[in-house]
Amino acid sequence: xxxxxxxxxxxxxxxxxxxxxxxxxxxxxxxxxxxxxxxxxxxxxxxxxxxxxxxxxxxxxxxxxxxxxxxxxxxxxxxxxxxxxxxxxxxxxxxxxxxxxxxxxxxxxxxxxxxxxxxxxxxx
Ligand SMILES: [Zn+2]
Numbered sequence: 001x002x003x004x005x006x007x008x009x010x011x012x013x014x015x016x017x018x019x020x021x022x023x024x025x026x027x028x029x030x031x032x033x034x035x036x037x038x039x040x041x042x043x044x045x046x047x048x049x050x051x052x053x054x055x056x057x058x059x060x061x062x063x064x065x066x067x068x069x070x071x072x073x074x075x076x077x078x079x080x081x082x083x084x085x086x087x088x089x090x091x092x093x094x095x096x097x098x099x100x101x102x103x104x105x106x107x108x109x110x111x112x113x114x115x116x117x118x119x120x121x122x123x124x
Pocket of ligand 1 (some may be wrong): 077080104105
């Protein structure tokens, strides 16, 4: 599963951060703000699910995940439309994803990030 591998890396780096000296997690509210590209994951639900499985029994078990998915951007050469597409509009496995333009319907290239944009750990 694609999300699982991605989240494995994310959780690993977060746990490494929590092991740094001076970080107190005892009794603290933890929020993880994760920003990923739309082509990095299939769905937000699967990403959350993977996170929940991976943090079980770790210091992150009680953390809250705020997931931000960067939208896909379609650029149409036919009518000049350029804008975001909804989640699931293209298959993230495609090397050069294409989708119909929401304005004129011509098949146009879609751009989006395939990786993790940022990981933020907020301790309260
Ligand atoms: Zn168009």
